[in-house]
Amino acid sequence: MTDRLSRASSPAGIDDDLAVLWRDASRDGPVARALMANLVVYRDCPATEQIDLAAPVTQVPVDEVACRHPSRVIVLHHGGQPDLCAPMGASVCILLSGPPTARFGVEQIAVRSACAEASLPSIVRRLALGDIPTSVWWTEDVSRSTPLEALVTLGRQLVYDSRHWNDVRRGVLALAPVIGHRHAPDLADLNWRRLTPMRQALTQALAPPLGPIDARAVRLRVRHRPGDGALAWLLIGWFTSRLDWSDADLPATVEEHAEEDAVLSVSIGAPEATHITATMNGHHVRVEYEGGLAPFAIATLHETDADAVAAELRNLTYDTALRDALAALARRVISSGSP
Amino acid sequence: RAGYYEQAGALRDMVQNHILQLLSLVAMEPPRSLDAEVVRDEKLEVVRSLRPIDGEAVDNQVVRAQYTAGFNLGSPAPAYRDEKGVDKASRTETYVALQVFIDNWRWAGVPFFLRTGKRLPKRASEISIHLKDIPPILFNSDPAGRLDPNVLSIRIQPDEGFALTINSKIPGPRVRIYPVKMDFRYGSTFGNISPEAYERLLLDVMAGDPTLFMRRDAVEAAWRWVMPILDRWAERQDATVPPYAAGEWGPPEANAMIESTGRRWRNV
Numbered sequence: 043m044t045d046r047l048s049r050a051s052s053p054a055g056i057d058d059d060l061a062v063l064w065r066d067a068s069r070d071g072p073v074a075r076a077l078m079a080n081l082v083v084y085r086d087c088p089a090t091e092q093i094d095l096a097a098p099v100t101q102v103p104v105d106e107v108a109c110r111h112p113s114r115v116i117v118l119h120h121g122g123q124p125d126l127c128a129p130m131g132a133s134v135c136i137l138l139s140g141p142p143t144a145r146f147g148v149e150q151i152a153v154r155s156a157c158a159e160a161s162l163p164s165i166v167r168r169l170a171l172g173d174i175p176t177s178v179w180w181t182e183d184v185s186r187s188t189p190l191e192a193l194v195t196l197g198r199q200l201v202y203d204s205r206h207w208n209d210v211r212r213g214v215l216a217l218a219p220v221i222g223h224r225h226a227p228d229l230a231d232l233n234w235r236r237l238t239p240m241r242q243a244l245t246q247a248l249a250p251p252l253g254p255i256d257a258r259a260v261r262l263r264v265r266h267r268p269g270d271g272a273l274a275w276l277l278i279g280w281f282t283s284r285l286d287w288s289d290a291d292l293p294a295t296v297e298e299h300a301e302e303d304a305v306l307s308v309s310i311g312a313p314e315a316t317h318i319t320a321t322m323n324g325h326h327v328r329v330e331y332e333g334g335l336a337p338f339a340i341a342t343l344h345e346t347d348a349d350a351v352a353a354e355l356r357n358l359t360y361d362t363a364l365r366d367a368l369a370a371l372a373r374r375v376i377s378s379g380s381p
Numbered sequence: 382r383a384g385y386y387e388q389a390g391a392l393r394d395m396v397q398n399h400i401l402q403l404l405s406l407v408a409m410e411p412p413r414s415l416d417a418e419v420v421r422d423e424k425l426e427v428v429r430s431l432r433p434i435d436g437e438a439v440d441n442q443v444v445r446a447q448y449t450a451g452f453n454l455g456s457p458a459p460a461y462r463d464e465k466g467v468d469k470a471s472r473t474e475t476y477v478a479l480q481v482f483i484d485n486w487r488w489a490g491v492p493f494f495l496r497t498g499k500r501l502p503k504r505a506s507e508i509s510i511h512l513k514d515i516p517p518i519l520f521n522s523d524p525a526g527r528l529d530p531n532v533l534s535i536r537i538q539p540d541e542g543f544a545l546t547i548n549s550k551i552p553g554p555r556v557r558i559y560p561v562k563m564d565f566r567y568g569s570t571f572g573n574i575s576p577e578a579y580e581r582l583l584l585d586v587m588a589g590d591p592t593l594f595m596r597r598d599a600v601e602a603a604w605r606w607v608m609p610i611l612d613r614w615a616e617r618q619d620a621t622v623p624p625y626a627a628g629e630w631g632p633p634e635a636n637a638m639i640e641s642t643g644r645r646w647r648n649v
Contacts, residue, residue: 053454057539064569075569077562129455155455164452164628167502172649173532173546173562356551358559 044109048096048135056134056151056169063136067147073138076112076146079355080176082166082197086187087119087154095119095133095152102181103348108148109139110352113177115150116169118162129165130154163192170196177201177355178227185213195225201354203232203347204272210381213272218372221365230354232347233273234364239342240306240320241280241363243327246338247318248310260285262294263309271298273306275381279367282374292374296381383466391445391477395497397607398595401428403537404493405599407508408483417592421599428602432482435609442481443610444623444635445474448500451627458500458627472622475499478635480642494639496646500627505649506537520548520558528558532647541575542566 047067051059067073083104098105108115135150151169170176177199180189185207194200207213266274274296307321317332330337405424412419434442450460461475476498512531515521521528532546544564551557567575585593625632639646
């Protein structure tokens, strides 16, 4: 069970107010301070919008993530109104979790800022704790709300979900400068994570003894459920980078379909090679071969978004496959305009 | 305090006294007793063992800088030259970073990195001891995922205590390493609030305990070490004093200095 102790604060009073909360938290017994990482959560917040900084963020599972991967959470509610030149407010909170004999607490700081975007890194530098990794969770649609380079490059990792992209093309272009930055963070896309079973299945399906695939001869047909266009294009990016397709030539079609329960299906054809179909639904990826070879299935991930974000925070590995796929997509967007 | 600071700068204001004191406490040999003079003797030995930094070595081992306009916890912060009482053409350094060496048997070859500055993101005083890096085999073999060394950090203020950051294996069948921090805080462990720095010193004055005060010979030794740096800066009036924005951790030149040794600054 999770309890939440919160207190209104001010930018200058955050440390003192947190100390008061820790004293309150330990009134009924010892509470361990749990801390694995700094997690900066970015939220768009128009200056005219009324929000309760002390209330939990409901649109994304921040509290659940913080309890799964104990982190000092810094929630930045930011709305651009640069003539307001000071943070508008702050609050502090301690989330208490664990059994009565082993209670632990994680800190959460919420800051409302309407200042210039350039001021946001100063807030993170001041509030982030040293010696632990810092991840930035961009909870907004990257294709509409471009991640601020100066902010995301402060962290070791950028977490986002391309499932929310309204415009795949713009999303890819928004990430291109981040990928190419000298201090580029590791990227963690929850949608890429959802694609893992499909990639595993296809890697297995295309491996010997089917024989080496002639990249020049492969043709793909990718069909996706409405709203999962980004998933389809991530898959295309993966193929492009793995098979070294040129930016101009895309031997693939991408279609939206509304039938069946398939999230994503891929048909792979190549001359003198077995035709392969891989279909992913909510339970598994099923691979079928034309010509009598035995099909197989790989289970999909059954996890909540909170589980997924926490797993990525724990992971901290440099995902070259995702980076290469995005880079390939960016080149394609720039050269041909698609998707 | 602008009038004073304009004449002093970060090197005189912080390094010659406070930072060299901290360096002495970290690097001194264990004293044979806690008698004030015995402790002060050992501290003095550290200062006397500091390798001189003079001439061109100053250009390579010392970085000074002055803050420009920036942000402090999201609020705009003016440039140093726009502060009240500061000359618009001031060249006073508000930041200094140094790479120093102690030439004695214990510390030969071990670099000490010191830095202090105004308008940095946090007000803090910390010492961090970075344990030796491990060879690039086993857990440290992947160039894309090199591990940071283990660190023992001592928080002088605020929130006195110390922490040990080590690399730990994440439970599970795969070998994945994650940095974890074991943290001790005086305040939350003993429940008392530590006295302020000057409270402690005033108490020592009343008790007649000079342990924490610099002895005359230590003051002179510290000045003898600092003066060549100031002399070099005085010679190089043509040199630009690099800028750093208020709210940042210092200028790129300071990063370049430490990164040239294969290390990087640790942010508190």
